[in-house]
Amino acid sequence: MKWDVRRIREWKFYEHPQGATILEAGNSLYYQTGSWRTFRPVWIGEKCTHCLYCFIFCPDAAVKVSKEKIAGFDYEHCKGCGICATECPREAIEMVEEQRESDR
Amino acid sequence: MTAKKKVAAITANVACAYAMKQIDPDVVPAYPITPQTTIMEEFSNYVADGAVNTRLMRVESEHSAMSAAIGASAAGARVMTATSSQGLALMWEMLYIASALRLPIVMQNVNRALSAPINIHCDHSDSMGARDAGWIQLFSENAQEAYDNTIQAVKIAEDMRVRLPVMVLYDGFIVSHAIDRVELLDDEVVKDFIGDFKPVYSLLDVDNPVTVGPFDSLNGYYFEFKRMQEEVMRRAKSVIIKVGEEFMKVSGRSYGLFETYQIEDAEYVLVLLGSAAGTARVAVDNLRQQGIRIGLLKLRVFRPFPFEEIAKALNSAKIVAVLDRSISPGSQGGPVFQEVCSALYSFDCSPVIVNYIYGLGGREIELAHFFKVVSDLEDLSEKRSKESFVRYLNLRE
Numbered sequence A: 001m002k003w004d005v006r007r008i009r010e011w012k013f014y015e016h017p018q019g020a021t022i023l024e025a026g027n028s029l030y031y032q033t034g035s036w037r038t039f040r041p042v043w044i045g046e047k048c049t050h051c052l053y054c055f056i057f058c059p060d061a062a063v064k065v066s067k068e069k070i071a072g073f074d075y076e077h078c079k080g081c082g083i084c085a086t087e088c089p090r091e092a093i094e095m096v097e098e099q100r101e102s103d104r
Numbered sequence B: 001m002t003a004k005k006k007v008a009a010i011t012a013n014v015a016c017a018y019a020m021k022q023i024d025p026d027v028v029p030a031y032p033i034t035p036q037t038t039i040m041e042e043f044s045n046y047v048a049d050g051a052v053n054t055r056l057m058r059v060e061s062e063h064s065a066m067s068a069a070i071g072a073s074a075a076g077a078r079v080m081t082a083t084s085s086q087g088l089a090l091m092w093e094m095l096y097i098a099s100a101l102r103l104p105i106v107m108q109n110v111n112r113a114l115s116a117p118i119n120i121h122c123d124h125s126d127s128m129g130a131r132d133a134g135w136i137q138l139f140s141e142n143a144q145e146a147y148d149n150t151i152q153a154v155k156i157a158e159d160m161r162v163r164l165p166v167m168v169l170y171d172g173f174i175v176s177h178a179i180d181r182v183e184l185l186d187d188e189v190v191k192d193f194i195g196d197f198k199p200v201y202s203l204l205d206v207d208n209p210v211t212v213g214p215f216d217s218l219n220g221y222y223f224e225f226k227r228m229q230e231e232v233m234r235r236a237k238s239v240i241i242k243v244g245e246e247f248m249k250v251s252g253r254s255y256g257l258f259e260t261y262q263i264e265d266a267e268y269v270l271v272l273l274g275s276a277a278g279t280a281r282v283a284v285d286n287l288r289q290q291g292i293r294i295g296l297l298k299l300r301v302f303r304p305f306p307f308e309e310i311a312k313a314l315n316s317a318k319i320v321a322v323l324d325r326s327i328s329p330g331s332q333g334g335p336v337f338q339e340v341c342s343a344l345y346s347f348d349c350s351p352v353i354v355n356y357i358y359g360l361g362g363r364e365i366e367l368a369h370f371f372k373v374v375s376d377l378e379d380l381s382e383k384r385s386k387e388s389f390v391r392y393l394n395l396r397e
């Protein structure tokens, strides 16, 4: 059964899958799960050796990789946990406090 | 039905362990607690002897037992466990999760009082406390019913229209440890009756990955899920009746939502659940011989509570006495009383209804106590009183 979550707001109580089970993997693509981040990872390209540790450790698959090289972060889904920055052996990721647009 | 009946002289705990052997669940996580212990003691013999394929998990607490049961059930296994009293209390938060995730776990809870003071004997306060946890609750009067309910519970829980956990309840020591006559079904009959377990979703099904137990926020769907649980619980009633009818065909023993005895022309009706029904039946026979028109309604299904059916059954009675084996401090009477009151009120029924709290911590209930109830009812009837009361049976007061 394919589960189209985009109309979930309209579902009646008896239309949900039983037990609040989520039947489709990867549906966080439909949501901005990174909206509550307080620190954002910033990549410092010149220090990076593209070892991909950050990609492996990120719990939210928010490190973008293209052709086996780091290609920045998916800020819509990065929650700002800082694991990537902690694990990076080259200190090539800096955690920077989020600011309102107006304060930048 | 098999031609030759297999009859055994065994306790309810042994009978339930035997039912579990016949059911052969995939996973049984359990922790011992009096008076449940001998179920698992007996069942672990079957495991050690290789008589079942069950993975028996000896966990460090009842909280872990129910947590493991939830995990195993979500993984797609048929899961059973058993507990009592403080053990059920320790499972508390997990009980709600098992039912909300719609996991068809079957558990015997051998009814025992809750501390303090520490008391290992029977009353119903443990499972009555869990009445809002979203589990189906089937009460049993004796070892035969405990055995039969355990087998039916599997089929009820796993019915695709239900998919809820079921608690099988019977009185600690009075039923759990007393040797009783029990008719046992053949292994094949039980196997055919319950059928194979089919998980709705399975965490082990890597081709169809699912997320179980997600977070649901302020703008989420929690309210919808709770309403769905309530709807499913309501619908479970007809499945319980249907499973009872099917069980009748294989066992010759009939099961419904409740059992009535001599209530057709009864002025007075006693309502109760559990082992005291046996004594109550003898009291009814005795009083009938004296010309008193009295009957008995023994509840089997407490959740979902059969409101309409009970109201209908009690409508022509003059006075209904509900006997509760648990206490709800600060409320008007015990939990069974409250349910029966709301049934009668909702369907605009006329009987006067009174409540007796009895048997807490294993306190005896004997024929004389039932006679006392009925003499109270006769007084009420003479005075034409419409007033309700809550009284205590066999209490030093």
Ligand code: SF4
Binding pocket: A043, A047, A048, A049, A050, A051, A052, A053, A054, A055, A070, A087, A088, A089, A090, A091, A092, A093
């Ligand atoms: S862990 Fe550091 S060095 Fe390695 S790829 Fe990521 S940013 Fe570059």
Ligand code: SF4
Binding pocket: A041, A057, A058, A059, A060, A061, A062, A063, A073, A077, A078, A079, A080, A081, A082, A083, A084, A085
């Ligand atoms: S901060 Fe956390 S979530 Fe964001 S990219 Fe780094 S590891 Fe992933």
